[in-house]
Amino acid sequence: MANTENTGKWGMVIDTDRCTGCMACVTACAMENNIPWTGEEEAGYGRGMHWIRVQRLWHGEYPEVKPEFTPTMCQQCGHAPCEPVCPVFATVHSEAEQINLQVYNRCVGTRYCGNNCPYTARTFNFFDHEFPTPMDFYLNPDVTVRRRGVMEKCTFCVQRIHKGQEKARAEGRPVKDGEIVPACAQACPADAIVFGDMSDSESQVSHIARSERRYQLLPELGTEPRVTYLKGGGYYGG
Amino acid sequence: MKNPKALWQRPVFRIGIAVVFLIILGGAAGGIYFTQLPPEQPIQFPHNVHVGLGAQCLYCHPGAVSGPVAGLPSQSKCWGCHQQIKKQSPELEKLAGFVSRREPIPWVPVAIQPDFVHFNHAPHIAAGLNCESCHGNLAAMTVAEPQKGQNMGWCLNCHQKMAPENFTRLSDCSICHY
Numbered sequence: 001m002a003n004t005e006n007t008g009k010w011g012m013v014i015d016t017d018r019c020t021g022c023m024a025c026v027t028a029c030a031m032e033n034n035i036p037w038t039g040e041e042e043a044g045y046g047r048g049m050h051w052i053r054v055q056r057l058w059h060g061e062y063p064e065v066k067p068e069f070t071p072t073m074c075q076q077c078g079h080a081p082c083e084p085v086c087p088v089f090a091t092v093h094s095e096a097e098q099i100n101l102q103v104y105n106r107c108v109g110t111r112y113c114g115n116n117c118p119y120t121a122r123t124f125n126f127f128d129h130e131f132p133t134p135m136d137f138y139l140n141p142d143v144t145v146r147r148r149g150v151m152e153k154c155t156f157c158v159q160r161i162h163k164g165q166e167k168a169r170a171e172g173r174p175v176k177d178g179e180i181v182p183a184c185a186q187a188c189p190a191d192a193i194v195f196g197d198m199s200d201s202e203s204q205v206s207h208i209a210r211s212e213r214r215y216q217l218l219p220e221l222g223t224e225p226r227v228t229y230l231k232g233g234g235y236y237g238g
Numbered sequence: 239m240k241n242p243k244a245l246w247q248r249p250v251f252r253i254g255i256a257v258v259f260l261i262i263l264g265g266a267a268g269g270i271y272f273t274q275l276p277p278e279q280p281i282q283f284p285h286n287v288h289v290g291l292g293a294q295c296l297y298c299h300p301g302a303v304s305g306p307v308a309g310l311p312s313q314s315k316c317w318g319c320h321q322q323i324k325k326q327s328p329e330l331e332k333l334a335g336f337v338s339r340r341e342p343i344p345w346v347p348v349a350i351q352p353d354f355v356h357f358n359h360a361p362h363i364a365a366g367l368n369c370e371s372c373h374g375n376l377a378a379m380t381v382a383e384p385q386k387g388q389n390m391g392w393c394l395n396c397h398q399k400m401a402p403e404n405f406t407r408l409s410d411c412s413i414c415h416y
Contacts, residue, residue, distance in 0.1 A: 096407040103415045105354045143416065144354045158416045159356070166361060 009098040010156050011198030012185070013208045014071055015230040018192035021054050021069035028187030029073075032157060034143050036129030049123040051154040052184055070229065071184070071193065074121040074154035075217060076100050078224030082113035082122065090151070099156050099226070109149035118218050119225075122153040156195070156226075157182035177203040198226070276383045277346040281332050285376040295369045295376070302359040302369070310345040313337050348382040349373060355414050365400070390414075 029035065029052045038048050052073040059066045076099045082091050083100065090106035091113050093099075102122075114122035128148040131139065139145060142159040146152050164180035177196055185193040196205030213230040245251055288298075296302060301309035313336050320330055336343050349372070351357050362372075370376060374385050397408040407413065 092411055094410050094412050096410045097412060099412070101410075101412045101415070103411045105352075105415065142356065144356075155412075155416055158412050162358075162413070162416075166358065170360065170364060 009197065009199040009226070010076070010161065011196065011205055011209065011226045011228065012156070012182075013194045013205050013214075013228045013230065015190075015192045015194075015208075016068060016070055017213075017231060018190040019054070019069040019071060019188075020190055021056060021067065022189065023054055024187040024189060025052055025071055025184035025193060026050060026054060028183040029154070031138065032140055032143070032183035033155070034131075034139050034145050035152075036125075036131065038127075038129060042126070047124070047126045049125070049129075049152075051121075051123065051152070068231075070217075072119060072121065072217065073184070073227070074100065074117075074156075075119055075223065075225030075227045076154075076156060078226070079222060081116045081118060081221075081223060085112045085116050086110075087112070097156075097158065097161060099158065100153075101158070102151060102153055102155070104144055104146055104150050104152070107150045109151065111151060114151055118221055118223065122151055125150050125152065177205075274384060274386065276348060276381050279346055279381045280336075280344050281329050282381055283329075284380045285382060286378060286380060289377040303363050305360055306356070306358040308359050310347065311343075313341075313343050316343070348384050349388070351388075356416060357414065 030037070030050070033051060035049055035051060042048060052071055055070040055072050057068045057070070059068055078098075080091075080093065080100050083093055086092075087110060088106050088108050090103045090108070092101050092103065094101050109124070111124055114120075114124055125146050125148050140159075142163070160182060161180050164175055168175045168179070175197070177200065180195065182193075182195050185195045194205050194208055196203040198206055198209065200206060208230070209228045211230055213232050214228050215231060216225050216228055219225075289295075298311040298315060299308035301307050313333065316333055317337050320333060324330065325334070333343070372385065372388070374383065376382065393414070394409060398405055401408055
């Protein structure tokens with residue numbers, strides 16, 4: 001079998017100038033990845049569960065106040081702080097896809113990775129959250145329903161990556177640019193989130209990532225995040 | 239009257255310990271044994287007869303070629319042939335009952351993996367694997383029997399042997415666990 005697939009270094013670009021903070025990405029992520037809703041009280045204790053959140057910051061003095069929205073998820077670091085601290089190797093680096101994986105069946109729930117994550121991107125299942133009856137029909141069969149005591153985080157919708165690669169391999173062609181779209185990018189009405197293959201210098205995501213408006217979250221830590229943000233000179237709020 | 243023997247030397251105590259140990263051991267052995275038995279099916283489907291007559295696996299389990307799940311045949315698939323062929327047998331009367339009541343046949347899946355394992359049939363069929371390399375020789379079974387040792391080491395062994403050039407990708411955790 002010829003190795004036709006694109007080995008891929010998946011990356012994402014988020015244009016904060018376009019983001020309106022509508023939370024469609026948060027909702028789409030929760031639906032795609034079977035993320036339970038914990039409710040007000042648990043969220044108040046810091047046990048809310050989101051793989052992506054929209055950080056809102058205010059800029060300026062009173063009449064001239066402008067919001068800045070930063071959708072933040074697991075940055076899929078090249079040098080991930082979460083990986084070396086796991087005692088059971090439940091969070092490992094994928095050599096093939098160059099993303100961080102969370103292996104739910106290995107995880108014993110020490111929460112060390114979550115405490116070591118500078119982006120606080122990981123969430124922990126403190127309880128077996130119930131999906132009330134009509135909602136359990138919406139569960140995505142491609143994604144594990146995590147149980148209590150397991151850490152979880154954004155996977156860059158790895159189930160969609162695999163589905164796209166399988167489809168491309170079955171048709172005997174490389175993966176096309178823009179063929180694989182994670183749930184957040186698909187749902188974004190402003191097209192603020194772009195996903196693609198960073199190792200291909202001609203892909204849309206690589207083009208946008210070379211913009212002079214680019215920045216990364218906490219670059220001084222040297223984590224080599226795979227998510228690039230754009231800010232300034234923009235459309236709204238910049 | 240004071241018993242001269244210490245507690246752990248008394249026969250009653252020792253027999254009690256032995257009984258508790260045997261109950262735990264028997265429970266464990268029984269639990270393992272019952273997972274190896276083929277489950278009760280609504281119809282005692284004779285795989286051996288159908289395979290012996292030359293029916294293709296993919297005729298009744300067509301999903302294996304295109305998707306993750308092979309699928310179990312609906313009553314219309316069975317009835318498509320058995321409307322004409324060999325109507326008289328106790329098992330086929332059960333089938334006729336399901337058809338006349340317009341009920342789906344509640345087949346019990348046998349080759350199952352836990353929720354955190356995502357197996358996909360399509361790439362395995364595309365790589366040229368036969369059904370019987372994982373599911374056993376169905377020509378010698380009536381109802382499908384669970385195969386022993388379908389665990390991660392078994393998966394990885396085959397990935398290493400069959401496709402060493404793709405082993406980086408095929409040994410990636412995310413290939414099955416997400």
